[in-house]
Amino acid sequence: MTASRGNPRLSIGLPVYNGEEYLAEALDALLGQTYEDFELVISDNASTDRTEDICRKYAAQDPRIRYIRLTRNIGAAPNHNHVFTECRGELFKWASHDDLYARTLLQRCVEALDERPHVILAHADQAVIDEAGQVKVPYEYTLATDSPRAPERFRSMLFEPGGDDFYGVMRADVLRRVKPHDSYHHADRTFVAEIGLHGPFHQVPELLYFRRDHPTRAERANPSKRSRCVNLDPRRAGPLHPTPRLLAEYVLGFVQAIRRAPLSAADRRACYGHLAAWMTSRARPGAGERVEDRAPVDPAKLTVSLDDIVAGREGRRA
Numbered sequence: 064m065t066a067s068r069g070n071p072r073l074s075i076g077l078p079v080y081n082g083e084e085y086l087a088e089a090l091d092a093l094l095g096q097t098y099e100d101f102e103l104v105i106s107d108n109a110s111t112d113r114t115e116d117i118c119r120k121y122a123a124q125d126p127r128i129r130y131i132r133l134t135r136n137i138g139a140a141p142n143h144n145h146v147f148t149e150c151r152g153e154l155f156k157w158a159s160h161d162d163l164y165a166r167t168l169l170q171r172c173v174e175a176l177d178e179r180p181h182v183i184l185a186h187a188d189q190a191v192i193d194e195a196g197q198v199k200v201p202y203e204y205t206l207a208t209d210s211p212r213a214p215e216r217f218r219s220m221l222f223e224p225g226g227d228d229f230y231g232v233m234r235a236d237v238l239r240r241v242k243p244h245d246s247y248h249h250a251d252r253t254f255v256a257e258i259g260l261h262g263p264f265h266q267v268p269e270l271l272y273f274r275r276d277h278p279t280r281a282e283r284a285n286p287s288k289r290s291r292c293v294n295l296d297p298r299r300a301g302p303l304h305p306t307p308r309l310l311a312e313y314v315l316g317f318v319q320a321i322r323r324a325p326l327s328a329a330d331r332r333a334c335y336g337h338l339a340a341w342m343t344s345r346a347r348p349g350a351g352e353r354v355e356d357r358a359p360v361d362p363a364k365l366t367v368s369l370d371d372i373v374a375g376r377e378g379r380r381a
Contacts, residue, residue, distance in 0.1 A: 087117055091376075095373075138298070140250065186272065207223075208263060210263060241254070242319070
């Protein structure tokens with residue numbers, strides 16, 4: 064599908080800070096998509112490495128790229144929100160500077176939304192890859208986010224591990240109706256849960272999204288709850304943001320999401336009930352387990368090679 068001459072149908076927002084190591088690979092993968100009617104808006108959070116040079120080089124080569132450089136580091140969460148406000152498409156996707164995407168990812172997700180007007184977010188099956196782009200852990204999507212019932216979608220996102228729906232293709236009008244991404248502990252989970260209260264998701268049953276795990280990824284570089292929150296927003300560094308407050312805000316985030324969502328009284332009560340059960344259990348099944356830490360898959364059992372399906376990696380197979 065070729066790009067349109069007016070506003071693009073899909074906007075991709077790529078917030079980045081000091082991403083020189085993997086940024087070019089991610090840009091190649093996005094720009095080589097079979098679906099082409101998109102803009103790629105990059106919001107550079109005042110990087111101090113070669114990120115600016117890489118972005119300007121790619122922007123000079125492809126008119127779909129719009130590069131924005133912030134004058135100071137405002138934190139990852141505000142930068143994610145900022146890049147969304149700069150986008151014009153009716154559909155929107157956040158992209159990470161260190162992840163990779165099969166050529167047909169955007170096409171399959173847009174097709175899924177076109178074929179299912181009631182669906183508000185589409186994503187695809189995924190796997191964790193290492194620094195070199197080798198698949199480590201493919202994993203199955205088990206969340207019931209496709210349920211027609213909002214309480215069931217909410218229950219699933221509370222209790223079941225897995226899923227990177229944050230990086231799915233979303234309907235931008237729905238995204239504008241939820242509270243912007245916050246910066247307390249696990250704020251991405253409450254954010255996606257609130258989106259899910261507005262409508263069902265669709266998971267494309269193809270391995271098309273590859274989340275890279277590496278030592279400098281934010282989750283590994285910031286091992287404590289407080290350091291992760293400070294990375295999300297530097298204003299969290301002060302004494303007014305101890306860990307108990309960050310955890311309390313996490314729970315309150317679910318409460319407020321239920322309160323804001325367009326639910327019937329019965330569905331709202333059901334969601335509060337699921338939240339109470341989750342709080343009583345004190346942990347969702349799988350909590351504390353990182354997918355990245357599971358035993359790597361046997362390479363002989365892999366049926367997919369990134370070199371075959373990700374643009375820019377042609378001929379890299381050893």
